[in-house]
Amino acid sequence: MKTHTTFFRHVTATCLNPAGWLYLLGILGYAGHACADDITLPEQLIGTTQGFLEYAVEDYVSKTNIEGRTEIEVNTLDPRVRMPLCDTQLSSKLQSPAEPIGRVTVKVSCEGSSPWTVYVPAQVHLYRTVVVITRPMQRGMVLDTGDVALRERDVSQLNLAYITDIDQAVGQKLARGMVQDQILGPVQLERAELVHKGDSVVISAQSSGISVRMPGEALSDGGMDEQIRVRNENSNRVVKARVTGPGQVEVSM
Structure with a gap:
């Protein structure tokens, strides 16, 4: 017992290097610290x-x-x-x-x-302000303004891209089901076709404060703001028009 005591005093007096401390402290069961000035x-x-x-x-x-x-x-x-x-x-x-x-x-x-x-x-x-889903939604549902909101979330662990602008989401169709408060990304969205080939549409045109509306037929599918071909049922002419909503298109004059 006396031998161990003498040996321990020698260690503390000479201040061993850190590796030696860890080795000896493990043997002796001592919970003290090495010299702070040397580590x-x-x-x-x-x-x-x-x-x-x-x-x-x-x-x-x-x-x-x-x-x-x-x-x-x-x-x-x-x-x-x-x-x-x-x-x-x-x-x-x-x-x-x-x-x-x-x-x-x-x-x-x-x-x-x-x-x-x-x-x-x-x-x-x-932490960034991103677009999240406000309620549980199923695949194929079209997003409206009430379905999305801006919230601050930690995006440091996200493996997929995310959306920071609500306008990028509204009018788009969900490619998969989502739960409430889930962060929305481009991979979860696909184009929502508001007009389908063969649909009856209302063709609108404006010029110098004059607005004209006429019946037409869609000749192709189209989503919001996309250009599609439509046939004016009054003149039978085929024109290009921009989709502005379900069953609604607009031509430039």
Whole structure:
């Protein structure tokens, strides 16, 4: 017992390197700390990662003109991590992915006389105002203004594109069923055909304050704002017209 006590005092007096500390502390069951002046603490690694990501995210958002707000969350490191004190300034680099959004890994390195590298995981949240569905909807349903709304959501983990403009959604048809509050993306939309070939349509024309309406027949399918061929039933002439709604087209004069 006396031998172990003498040996322990010798260790604390000489302040072993971090690797030696972890080995000896594991053997002796001691919960103390190595000399703080000779190690790089986990808190320092987290602080370095936080500072690097703040700069990287700000630069990324500025260059890409993304509107939104960001939050950075650096993962807690194992408190037993004790890297040797670096005699140069720590360097940081984004290890993965290519952009500092979502789940990221930052490479923190010491390039001094005793080089080492630690990989620090973090999460960069990106909150943007996006279009969401306001009620459960089935495939094939056409979106109206009441079916969609703008909400702030964390899009950092999304694997698919999303929509930020309600006008891009209204009048479109759902390609798959969706639940309430689900974020809407282009992949979930398809063109809604408001006019079908053979449909009776109302042809409208305006010029100098004069509005003319006449019956017609659609000669092709068409969605909102699409140009289709229609036959004027009064003159039997075929003209190109823009779809303005179900059974409604407009010709230029």
